[in-house]
Amino acid sequence: MEQDIINEYTRAGQLAGQQADKFKKLANTYSLLRLGLFALMIFAVYLTITQDTFTIMAIAFVLLLAGFAWLVSRQGEYERQRDYYLNLQRINENEISSLQSNANLYNNGQRFSNEKHFYTSDLDIFGNASLFQLINRTATSAGNNKLASWLDAPADKSTILFRQQAVKELATKNEWKKELQTLLLFAKDEDLNRLNNLFKYLQMPLNLSGERWLDIYAKIAPYLLIAAIIGAVFYPPVKGVAIFIALANMGIVFSKAAYIRKADLIADKIGKMLGSYANVFNKIESQDWHGAYNLSLAKKLKDDQTSIKIKELSKLIDKLNYHLNIIVGVLLNAFLLWDIRQIIAIENWKRTNSANLEVAFDVIAEFEALISIAVPSINYPEWVTPIISGTGGYTLTATNIAHPLIRSEKRVDNNYDLRDTFKIDIITGSNMAGKSTFLRTIGINTVLALSGANVCASAMELSVITIVSYMRIKDSLNESTSTFKAELDRLQMLLAAVVQEHRVFFLIDEMLRGTNSMDKYLGSKAVIEQLIAKKGVGMVATHDLQIARLEDKYPDYVRNYYFDIQVLNGEMLFDYKIKHGECKTFNASLLLKQIGIEVGAE
Template sequence: MDYLFYFAIVVLGLIIWSFINDKKYQKNLKKHLEREWASYPEEDYNADKMKSIKSFYLTEKDQYLDVDDITWNDLDMDEIYKLMNNTQSSLGEEYLYALLRKPCFSSEELEERNRLIEFFQSNKEERLQVQIKLNKVGKLRKISVFDYINKLGEQKPESNIPHYLMALGLLLSLGYVFINPGIGVGLSLFFMVFNIISYYRYKAKIDNFLLIIAFQLRLLDCIDDLAKISIPSLEPYVKLLSEDLKKFKKFRRGSYIVVARNVSGNLLEALLDYYRMIFHHDLIKYNIMLSFFKKNKDIMKRIFKTVGFIDSMIAAASFRDMVEYYSLPQLSHTKANPKLSVSEVYHPLINNPVANSITEDRCTLLTGSNASGKSTFIKSIAINAILSQTIYTSLSKEYKANYFTVYSSMALKDNILSNESYFIVEIKSLKRILDKSKGDYPILCFVDEVLRGTNTLERIAASSRILATLAKENALCFAATHDIELTYILENYYSNYHFREKVEGNQVLFDYKLYKGRAVSKNAIKLLNLLGYSKDIIIEAENAADQYMKTGEWSIISDN
């Protein structure tokens, strides 16, 4: 009896210690969430992590309306996503990625997103409560929860008879200790080792699926917790989740002993792990739960999406509080004569960015020297168009525009695997934009140095016709170019803007401000002087440039 008393004392002590440890974890978590709000989230990303994050989007992909891979990479949207990813669960981070890839064309949906974002911005305590609940659901580092929920639905439950026999063998051996201690202890050790080895052999086949089952159980617990706190702004979502939760009552019954739900970890969970290894309780329950899950997979998918949406809206709220300033976009469904007006727009990935403004209902050519700001400006417009139609946020003082599909052709490379030259890759990229410009929604497109992969004569001839065709379609195109000739050829279709630089002493200075009209400076020639070129070369180059600007023709160089 003394042994039972001491055993009870130890168990009680472990429970109290675990309770205190959990309270300490909750306190530290709250401090961490407060510290991480409106700052760059602490998250490790590798190729496998990014692959899992993209999985949900790939199941929802739309070939026409979505931000395609070329545009996403051109705009460094992975970095924008990482800047914004202050989510607490795998559901949230996968949903947020998909949301940024899928511009929304519904004003009602965007207004609802904004309602939630503003709520989380303004109500710190309620937001922290929700974040703490979501944090308990956790993030799976190696796999996609959306991907594996589909794979889980394809699994077939195995027989539990071998597990029952192994557990029974161990129990009988333990009982035999009281009859013949020597044999009983030997048999007990044998079955323990045999059961543990068998456990890992079975578990290796379903390890990732057990992770998903555990994730679902933590998710269902989270919904239970959310239903217990009164947050009127979340009531429609909590009500929907609570109704779905009722359908998983049988699924949850007796499940705590199966898989860990507490991502913080404690000593009791460690002891339960040994219990699972010896008695295979989690493997037995897994097969029972799998049969139930297969019948209710669609409901669980709906739960995944609802919770993922809430988590992603919290991340969007944190992003808004992080940036210097933002505005709510004013979007129009006018499908003809697309327009865009943006005031003091800036790029979210640049420290101390220079803001610019533009209002246009015509396509636009941007000229200026290298590093003057052309590419950064058009990327800023493109990124803000995407953010406006996803998280209803523009990094500007004002943003007015049509609902657009967004495409770009900018940071292209040779495709070595398919043996395609830069020029082939480029003309394919431009062709996809021309094809998409005939869709139901106006297209907002961005081109950097069109057809740079070929000679000057053919580049100007071909690029001018491609850009003119885009201007005649339902498109608003922003194209950066060094070819001044295009500003004359296309002046009936394109407005002209430029960026400037000036040479002072031994320095080239940029103000990164947008100016109306085509670029007229010859600072590129002046740079020759800084690098010690002869004055004859510089004077002759300036004269040649002046003559071309006047006549549109280059003079032939001769000894005379």
């Protein structure tokens, strides 16, 4: 099945590449035609000189300038189409890379890493070779933040169900999903602060002095100047009036230079960016949605005609940028007070439309996060939508559950059953037998499930729980913290979370490894008994068989599981399957023997 999906992405990528090549050739053709028109312009100048008539130049200038503008427009459109299909090809190739090696052109979420978080560090949620890297398809900074927030805390049941419904619909719209990603790919390398600066600018009034009168005068100024120029043709002394009006117009524009510079600080490259976002908004608005969540998001944009308004703002900012060409800027300002016209138009847009702009961009971030958690449904159709339980006790059951970051041909699945109850499961086993991986398998799939995504299992049902892990405990030279002190801090956090947080499910891997074996056993036993007293629920993986004896003392609360090995002709064989009971076979001496260290009997 995976190969069929890879083949589909390969076919789609090849088609996109072919389209990109077609538009590249068209753009190159129109570029050559522009050179041809330039050559004709030179030839017209030559004819004008040799024939000593300005008529040829006048006619040629009008016709060739119109033709040149049309060619520039067509070439620009073909270049945009070329870039679109090149990006679509990248999107398809990225899905192939993700399926084959978990590689991803999108951000891996390293900036969200936090070793003091309840579980994200222990469960590889962020960073290299992480869950975020596997599923992230968010190009915008806001989209990255949104997806990260969904993965570092469980949603409530109703939100999860809404997201599951949205994911199911998005899974049937993979082409739309890829097209939206393509339209947003430009944002992946955008300045993180550019949109925030735009929002601040749009919320801040320019307070242009004399705006009302300037607006009126800017509308009549071109007619005054044109009338003066026409008058000068018939009565030369009026030429001075025309020059005075042009200079006065330029003076008015220069007098408002400070206001124009304020707009310029934001306008640089923003117009093109907003034009790209307008296409994204239109893509969302024009799609036929049925799911309640997707419908509600798209409705926010449709009701406000967001794509039209953003396109309008994009054009206004682009027009303001015309003055960056000095010659064009002088002519436009002399005739039309161009810069003043544009900043007044932008101010009018701000007064009417800026209120809901941040909400509109948040819709994009929401869709980006949704298409990210839809990735497992699309790329791994054998994964399932988990059932979200509403039982009073803890429920976490799974059939054929496996670790999503391990390649399918290498991972081993297991079953687990905790149904509407309160239990602590002690998991014993040999080194490298699979205890830690199993804890992470349960944890990372729970994170996926409670974000609204599908899980790497054939069936799963769980309560809305808060994972708290105790696994990768490290010392810290910067904080002058020893391993044992770091373990105590983590234990304190876990014990407090069991009392203070909603429905904590803990994952503990080898408690108190930073102390001697007797303290380790006594301390671990005391911690587990305190967790039982607090009605804590979770798993404890340990090498210490004495801990398994807690099942004798608390038979209604503690359950024993184990991972074992088989030794055949001195070779260790692992099946990585969890079993009921406690482990009887350990492998440390065998592992030491393999590196030349004999362990003798006492």
